[in-house]
Amino acid sequence: MEERGAGGKQSKKKSTWPAIKSKHNVQINQLKNLDLFTIPDILTAAESRAFITVAESMGFSHQGSLGPAKGEAYRDNDRISVNDPILAETLWHCGLQNMFTDIKIRGKVAVGLNPSIRFYRYNIGQRFGRHIDESVELGDGRTTKYTLLIYLNGSPRSKVSSNSSSDRNSSARSLVGGETVFYNNRGGIVAEVSPVEGMALLHLHGDKCMLHEARVVSRNAKYVLRSDVVFM
Incomplete structure (x- = not known):
């Protein structure tokens, strides 16, 4: 199944989004040249968690698919x-x-x-099978060319560990699973991206899109903000 940029039921609830600070000296980590790259810390921890709070207050709707037997990627x-x-x-x-x-x-x-901004939540056992993302024509010569995913939770920024109760509580709340995995034309893994709080993942879509999947979540819930980069 192809992920359509503007599809799905839209929420009519009005929400106050968190304030977002401008980030300076951001860096690109190339995973496959500029076809696939990440940008750490595009959102702060506070900004990421505030988006989760707002999204939960709006209410999520389940998104499924007909499945591979009907020509669609498995989606849950x-x-x-x-x-x-x-x-x-x-x-x-x-x-x-x-x-x-x-x-x-x-x-x-x-x-x-x-x-068109989308928020995804993957609870334990949920995943999105191998699929591609389509380009979307927005009119006036504007076309989407990149998928943008911003992980709103995941691995903590700091890798320093200790035996403090706060660190143990943080570990208990941490996400396990939910990696975004990209494949080449032969089915080999190009990159395996673990969610990191506040990190952006960008990849070409449309006719240049690599087959990819969101692996199953095995502990806690995974939250993602999704949009597309528009070119003209």
Whole structure:
């Protein structure tokens, strides 16, 4: 099944999004040149957790599929979809736009994010099977070219461990599973990305999209913010 950028039922509830600070000196970690890369700390821990709180207050709806027997990827997660140009612009200018200044695709340049913003929640046992993401035509020559995922929880930023009760409690609340895995044309693994709180993952989609999946969550819940990078 192909992930369609603007599909799904949209929430009509009004929400106050958390304030997002502009990030400076952000870095790209290339996993497959500029076809697939991550940006650590595009959201702070407080910003990430605030988005989770707002999303939970809005209420998720279950998203399934007909399954491989019907020609669709297996899908089992919960979802919220909103159309919010202001949120899209705020996220774009928090530091993402600086990562695309030198990226051109067939003469087009990045101009912002798709205002269709989605929040995904994967509870224990939920996953999204191997699939590709489609490009979306938004009109006026604007087309989405990259998928944007921002992990709202996952591995903590600090790898320092101790025997304190706060560290033990944090470990008990940490996410296990939910990796995003990319495959080449022969089925070999190109990259395996573990969710890290506040980290952005970007990859080409449309005719350049690599087959990928979200592995099953085995402890706690995984939260992701999803949009697309628009070119024109």
